[in-house]
Amino acid sequence: MGTRQLDLGCTFRHQAAWPTAALLHVVPAVPTDGGDPAGRRNPGIIFKDEKWTLEPQIEIHPYQDAFGNQIQRFTMPQGVSTVSYSVRAEVPDELDAADESAPEIPPTDLPDDTLVYTLASRFCHNDVLSGQAWKLFGGMEPGYGRVAAICDWVWNYLAYTTGSTTFTSTSTDAFLTGRGVCRDFAHLMITMCRALNIPARYAHGYLPDMDVPPLPTPMDFHAWVEVYLGDRWWTFDPRHNARRKGRVLIGVGRDAADVALITTYGAPWLQLMTVTAQEPV
């Protein structure tokens, strides 16, 4: 199996009225191939040539949040400031891992650290939608196939509609209106899995148009789902409903509230955001 190269990165330009605390969450997760069940982030990927460009010079303080993510913390200065990040990734030339024989784990046997991903969260209302989940999927054979069926159902159920939802839209809103963007696709799939007692979490990162027709829209970050089956987390992408190449994880959380790309404590004006995820030209 060969590998392929990817250029990843992003630029944020803000104008702030005063010095503003900010959390940036755009650096790919450190690869781990084994270890604890919550791990296995970006297995087999090698990162190099990481580069930050900060104008003006800003000191960045990295820390690890409660979900194991690497967050870059800094104080956005008054006025205009720009943060650029880029990295070269060498990724396996293969699709997202899948194993149709991976079993659902009964709640009695789930690892302790997966249990938080069975609870309702800000945007994933499994407490409200549990009746629907059991009606739709309760009669299916448990296992990877059932989770794939949920993914397939979400992909069919929701119409991808730019601008249809806001930053406070929840999985119940998506269920009601039948519309959403990748964030909403992920929230609805997570909700259905949790209602069935299957740990599911929100994942975001870079997804290049690799061996697929390029989308006409500008490159953006992408959100998908990780589900715990067997002894690890598996990637599901309900917005595309297809295994893909070149997916690079930034981080995970209970939903989008936990893993915002950028969190600012104040209201700086975002003047510009660009994202890069492509093979070198």
Next chain:
Amino acid sequence: MGTRQLDLGCTFRHQAAWPTAALLHVVPAVPTDGGDPAGRRNPGIIFKDEKWTLEPQIEIHPYQDAFGNQIQRFTMPQGVSTVSYSVRAEVPDELDAADESAPEIPPTDLPDDTLVYTLASRFCHNDVLSGQAWKLFGGMEPGYGRVAAICDWVWNYLAYTTGSTTFTSTSTDAFLTGRGVCRDFAHLMITMCRALNIPARYAHGYLPDMDVPPLPTPMDFHAWVEVYLGDRWWTFDPRHNARRKGRVLIGVGRDAADVALITTYGAPWLQLMTVTAQEPV
């Protein structure tokens, strides 16, 4: 300053149709008087004579969740089962700690591990209510006094009304209807604090009627709020709006979704729940 004795405990009796995974969260947090900012749980309290009664015999597996809480995990057997817990606590004969000079910490300087408590969560919708928070409290002098003013406002704003809310009610529901129980009082206060960028979290535990007139209702668990000011978490109780004696913390989380007293993966029938929190008779 002397100490006083408390008998604490609870009993849960369930009937389950099949073996059911369960998480119990009723054991007081291990006392810590110093150390990390997230600590200082139950400072100065000594626990002894801890006792479990399980019928039938059930193996309990303790683990620590993502918020530092001690959870008791077990499999509820088919049929009727009873779990009883009791402990003797020697508590300082003093009110909840308070320090009116404790400052709010600007977001730029907050400890990393407090940041998760500034984000919106399942029941605390600071993303929706931020406009209200700034209108009501934005003009006040930051600090302990402002947080106390929020506590006072919640206490006045909400009418304590048994049965007015359900297990999916949020802080926006409480804000709309003006009614709630201790859970809702806590959620609304947390929401207002977070909207102002002040870390706030949900706390639950035992609160005896100590040096206050006893309530006519049966003893129950209680929920309150912890707010990070200065270099530690401080207790605020918006349901009572008063400092109290004998408060014993079980655990903390982002809201009630994180710290359910009991979580069951299935639908066993709760036949009986009793709570004890009183001075020995």
Next chain:
Amino acid sequence: MGTRQLDLGCTFRHQAAWPTAALLHVVPAVPTDGGDPAGRRNPGIIFKDEKWTLEPQIEIHPYQDAFGNQIQRFTMPQGVSTVSYSVRAEVPDELDAADESAPEIPPTDLPDDTLVYTLASRFCHNDVLSGQAWKLFGGMEPGYGRVAAICDWVWNYLAYTTGSTTFTSTSTDAFLTGRGVCRDFAHLMITMCRALNIPARYAHGYLPDMDVPPLPTPMDFHAWVEVYLGDRWWTFDPRHNARRKGRVLIGVGRDAADVALITTYGAPWLQLMTVTAQEPV
């Protein structure tokens, strides 16, 4: 075709702290067999022996509301008061009328006075659920059969669950939770019809257990749906999904907000409510 006799009626006993305005909506609609499209209420039914018992003596003022309903208006006196109503109805011994050939009328051709029943209302959120309606039913052949399919779908989709909803629950709540009582079944069916531009309204009245096994629960008022097809309103009952005998209409409106059985301007305590709808014993 023969006729059969029914005893209909109800009793309300209230305790009021002060004289309280009240609107009672329990008298069967005056039969009309022809005339305007909004009419045809209780066709072929003959009412006699109407009787009111009021303790203490209360003057009742009848008026017709904006939906053509007969409302009894009175001032509930301070203290305990009882209102009883009874009437004998001679009803055709036949099922709810149906005509599978009745066509949907294009919005361009709908009678003016049916248009209000295409708009969203307090509990029927067709503006939110229009996407779902078109996905589920947009591809079906228009006409009576499509409306019957909506009725069938609601009956399958919702689980009849006493106590699952409150007096502010909407059709979106029913859609989310999959649970409801007859009021919610009606609201969800109305919502789907309106989303497809088919006039639909809320109907309530008496429904005896006639030629069907009696329900074990006490007799209560019932809510169903009327849909405009061809040149008249047709009865659909999504809670039972069956044509029935002996149905007697009290009134219609946009949803339950318009046709409350009793509306009180104040908060008198409802001590007792009984409903009669049966063949004479």
Next chain:
Amino acid sequence: MGTRQLDLGCTFRHQAAWPTAALLHVVPAVPTDGGDPAGRRNPGIIFKDEKWTLEPQIEIHPYQDAFGNQIQRFTMPQGVSTVSYSVRAEVPDELDAADESAPEIPPTDLPDDTLVYTLASRFCHNDVLSGQAWKLFGGMEPGYGRVAAICDWVWNYLAYTTGSTTFTSTSTDAFLTGRGVCRDFAHLMITMCRALNIPARYAHGYLPDMDVPPLPTPMDFHAWVEVYLGDRWWTFDPRHNARRKGRVLIGVGRDAADVALITTYGAPWLQLMTVTAQEPV
């Protein structure tokens, strides 16, 4: 007292994929100076030179809806079509009528046809916000002054924010977020009045910048509130919180769901909408 001249009117240009039923609600209400309580629409105003321009030629069918409004009903043809309406109004040179001595009418004495305006509706959730209404205004002296206090409160409470709400936003959304446009100001004021058993309804029409500084934004339709006090409906404008000259009523309803400017049964694309309301230049 003199009179002044106003040019009123509007233009809608649509592109429709097929012939589409449409309801237009832009013609000023016929003036009535006396008569029934629900009347007194546009008292003292004289309309002349009414003019319609329709491209292509479209037949318009006027009808009166359940709220006494004049609606223009037509079928929008396939392709691009334009509807223009203009009228000259001679209006009294005086402010909105007001009478601080107008009393609230107890529910027992309200005219029958005002009662529908005490019920909850699609966007006015007085059933949810009744607790807030009584807490805020329950202790005030009933009468015109209390209603003016509600108007004043709404004006202070909500921040006028273009784009903050959508076409499904309700009075509870406005109450939560503290933001809205004129539609939301009206819904929140109506909600508070109804919760206190005061009939209140949604009004929309033309409001020129007459003897006030012109707004920098393009002229648009405006929404306000009518409240029943004494023996008639009075105008309150919570968005401006000031009596104004030249206000011309189009119609009234329970909320914006009842009195949409244009209702289309289908999804034609609105290419252009302009509104005129000014003194002749």
